Amino acid sequence: MPTISADQALEASLRNEAITLLQGLLRLDTQTPPGNERIAADWIATVLEREDIPYDIVEAAPTRATIVSRLKAANPTGRPVMLMGHTDVVTVEPENWDLDPFCGDIVDDFVYGRGALDMKGQVAANLAVLLAIKRAGLELTRDVIFCAFADEEEGGVYGAEWIWNTHRDLIDAEFAINEGGGEPITIAGSEFIGCQVAEKGSARLKLTVNGNPGHASVPLPETAFRNLGIALERLHAWDSPTVIVKPIRAMLESMAAVLGGDAQARINEALTSDPPSWEPLSKLPLTEDELRSLYARTRNTVVPTMIHGGARINVIPSEIVVDVDGRTLPGEDPEAFRAAVQRVVGDAAIIDLVIPATGTEADVESPFYDAIRATLTRIAPDTHLMPTMSAGGTDAPLIPGVKVYGFFPFPPSDRMEIYEPLVHGHNERIHVDDLAYATRFIHDLIATFATS
Amino acid sequence: MTDHRSDDALAASIGEAAVEYLAALVQLDTTSPPGNERQATDYIAAVLAAEGIEATVVESEPGRANLVARLRAEVPTGRPVMLMGHTDIVAVERDKWDHDPFGGDIIDDFMWGRGTLDMKNQVAGQLAAFVALKRSGLPLTRDVIYAAFADEEVSGTLGAGWMYEHHRALIDAEFALNEGGGGQVEMGGARFYTCGTGEKGQSILNVTFRGNPGHASTPIPDTAMEKLGIALERLRAWEPDLTITEPVRAMLEGIGDVLGGNAQAEIPAHPRPRIAGLGRLR
Numbered sequence: 001m002p003t004i005s006a007d008q009a010l011e012a013s014l015r016n017e018a019i020t021l022l023q024g025l026l027r028l029d030t031q032t033p034p035g036n037e038r039i040a041a042d043w044i045a046t047v048l049e050r051e052d053i054p055y056d057i058v059e060a061a062p063t064r065a066t067i068v069s070r071l072k073a074a075n076p077t078g079r080p081v082m083l084m085g086h087t088d089v090v091t092v093e094p095e096n097w098d099l100d101p102f103c104g105d106i107v108d109d110f111v112y113g114r115g116a117l118d119m120k121g122q123v124a125a126n127l128a129v130l131l132a133i134k135r136a137g138l139e140l141t142r143d144v145i146f147c148a149f150a151d152e153e154e155g156g157v158y159g160a161e162w163i164w165n166t167h168r169d170l171i172d173a174e175f176a177i178n179e180g181g182g183e184p185i186t187i188a189g190s191e192f193i194g195c196q197v198a199e200k201g202s203a204r205l206k207l208t209v210n211g212n213p214g215h216a217s218v219p220l221p222e223t224a225f226r227n228l229g230i231a232l233e234r235l236h237a238w239d240s241p242t243v244i245v246k247p248i249r250a251m252l253e254s255m256a257a258v259l260g261g262d263a264q265a266r267i268n269e270a271l272t273s274d275p276p277s278w279e280p281l282s283k284l285p286l287t288e289d290e291l292r293s294l295y296a297r298t299r300n301t302v303v304p305t306m307i308h309g310g311a312r313i314n315v316i317p318s319e320i321v322v323d324v325d326g327r328t329l330p331g332e333d334p335e336a337f338r339a340a341v342q343r344v345v346g347d348a349a350i351i352d353l354v355i356p357a358t359g360t361e362a363d364v365e366s367p368f369y370d371a372i373r374a375t376l377t378r379i380a381p382d383t384h385l386m387p388t389m390s391a392g393g394t395d396a397p398l399i400p401g402v403k404v405y406g407f408f409p410f411p412p413s414d415r416m417e418i419y420e421p422l423v424h425g426h427n428e429r430i431h432v433d434d435l436a437y438a439t440r441f442i443h444d445l446i447a448t449f450a451t452s
Numbered sequence: 453m454t455d456h457r458s459d460d461a462l463a464a465s466i467g468e469a470a471v472e473y474l475a476a477l478v479q480l481d482t483t484s485p486p487g488n489e490r491q492a493t494d495y496i497a498a499v500l501a502a503e504g505i506e507a508t509v510v511e512s513e514p515g516r517a518n519l520v521a522r523l524r525a526e527v528p529t530g531r532p533v534m535l536m537g538h539t540d541i542v543a544v545e546r547d548k549w550d551h552d553p554f555g556g557d558i559i560d561d562f563m564w565g566r567g568t569l570d571m572k573n574q575v576a577g578q579l580a581a582f583v584a585l586k587r588s589g590l591p592l593t594r595d596v597i598y599a600a601f602a603d604e605e606v607s608g609t610l611g612a613g614w615m616y617e618h619h620r621a622l623i624d625a626e627f628a629l630n631e632g633g634g635g636q637v638e639m640g641g642a643r644f645y646t647c648g649t650g651e652k653g654q655s656i657l658n659v660t661f662r663g664n665p666g667h668a669s670t671p672i673p674d675t676a677m678e679k680l681g682i683a684l685e686r687l688r689a690w691e692p693d694l695t696i697t698e699p700v701r702a703m704l705e706g707i708g709d710v711l712g713g714n715a716q717a718e719i720p721a722h723p724r725p726r727i728a729g730l731g732r733l734r
Binding site: 233393 | 652654656667668669670671672675677678680681682683684685687688
């Protein structure tokens with residue numbers, strides 16, 4: 001009988017626990033709408049009860065359940081750290097799946113099911129970590145909170161936002177680890193992994209064009225369609241000014257430090273020019289997609305996506321409405337943003353702010369970010385941690401008092417290409433090695449950070 | 453030989469009949485879709501039967517009925533003339549009406565109801581005229597056809613178009629009187645009545661823009677929306693060639709003949725029209 005080390009035993013236990021928990025979660029249909037996250041909360045509750053860990057289940061509306069649990073530090077020297085996630089998943093088109101989207105089966109080492117990547121995988125990892133820390137009886141210096149929100153995919157009104165407004169004491173952590181980062185990226189031969197420290201705000205704008213109505217058999221001047229053409233042209237021609245917010249500055253600085261040479265010079269040029277300049281950044285050794293992504297992260301953006309207008313083939317409409325997806329940098333005032341877009345379209349259209357949003361950012365100079373870096377250095381010494389900012393989309397801005405870091409690390413592999421279309425797509429699945437890798441990472445991070 | 457007194461009496465009797473027919477037709481809900489024009493053709497067929505006129509009613513689909521009747525010339529010297537119309541009407545928003553859109557009530561000498569202008573009015577008027585012709589026993593030199601079609605408002609594929617395709621012999625007239633003209637226009641102190649002699653075709657075009665799809669958080673080039681903006685701008689800037697067709701030439705010449713002077717001079721006398729000249733016609 002071969003002997004195994006305690007570390008190997010821990011590794012195997014975390015791996016098996018996370019896989020089993022993920023399979024269980026994937027078998028619960030929590031598609032939103034309607035969500036019905038209560039079945040996930042109840043299922044997690046039975047797991048916690050077996051381990052004698054207390055929990056709270058709270059509902060913003062019937063079945064829209066969030067479960068929160070806490071391992072208490074006997075004599076805390078710091079505020080809590082939170083493992084956060086959400087149990088709702090986006091809808092599926094089962095006919096386009098090779099397997100039942102709620103089967104949770106393992107085929108060729110991939111666990112299949114809606115939510116495997118977004119984000120029941122991380123919820124399962126978080127839960128496995130919580131159980132391991134409890135079983136180990138570690139002497140905590142800060143509380144460890146496990147939280148699985150409802151209603152992330154549809155905006156958080158019945159989840160994070162409601163909990164923050166009504167049950168803040170349950171989740172009042174100093175730091176949290178969340179979805180959103182952890183993808184490996186190779187730049188000019190160097191390995192980076194992004195930690196999402198900031199998010200742009202996702203503002204919904206309404207662009208309304210008006211004009212003369214009439215019968216379509218007789219062309220008129222000054223119609224809504226004429227103004228629509230002008231407004232769309234102006235929106236597309238807009239070169240939104242380059243703004244480098246702190247997390248992006250930190251990201252560029254970490255790239256410069258690793259890459260050196262031309263890349264470093266260009267980044268320095270961009271960071272020192274006043275106003276900041278896109279031109280040197282556009283010459284960085286990045287793919288076209290990466291450049292576009294960087295472009296979007298260095299300015300506010302507006303993208304028209306939906307058109308509503310016209311009722312009959314023979315009637316010139318007096319009004320056409322275009323929904324515009326606006327993304328604002330952290331710190332941007334929503335009204336100032338609306339006014340800027342109004343100036344862009346001028347008298348061709350009226351811009352209204354339907355849903356104002358502000359971004360969020362967490363400090364890159366924090367003990368938690370340092371702990372993430374230290375854990376990464378130990379597990380993957382050749383990979384460089386790089387702060388990133390997403391273009392918006394998680395629960396992080398809804399709990400503004402918590403410094404949220406999006407990090408679910410994947411080891412570099414050709415599986416990243418497989419994953420790319422799966423989030424919100426068909427045949428969503430995660431490889432058991434990747435799930436185990438991230439679970440081990442989160443365990444080591446929390447076991448260290450919450451005991452130091 | 454004209455007897456003015458009997459002329460007035462005839463006009464009054466035709467007018468009274470038209471009002472009676474119109475009220476009855478308005479009270480039949482032939483909103484299209486679904487149309488259900490059978491109600492109207494049953495009524496018209498009964499009116500005609502009482503006058504000893506046999507009507508042919510054919511349905512393109514259940515309920516979508518077209519009616520045709522004919523007064524025959526004993527020894528025709530020309531091909532038929534047709535009084536045509538449609539009995540279907542467009543939908544109503546009842547909450548926006550001051551009176552029942554299917555009441556046919558007469559208030560301050562106005563008859564209220566959907567179809568009183570489009571075009572049960574003309575269907576009723578033509579029916580009254582048709583009946584009067586029959587009663588008069590005038591010796592016809594060509595057949596007079598009365599036609600009430602279904603499905604004009606939506607497409608005509610179950611009405612006039614279907615009849616022309618499947619029962620052309622019933623409606624094979626040389627000339628027809630239809631809706632579409634009869635409005636008055638004041639120009640240069642003269643009053644003109646319009647008579648619709650031509651119609652433009654209506655082509656429904658689909659313009660498709662294809663572009664790069666992607667997540668809206670990141671702007672990308674060559675999107676469908678961007679192309680839409682460009683295309684709308686180009687459509688707006690397009691100045692189609694001025695073309696004067698025969699009916700429009702006849703209209704302009706008719707105006708020129710009455711108005712004389714500058715107006716007449718601006719009417720194109722040769723086939724190279726200038727919009728600048730026509731633009732001065734007010």
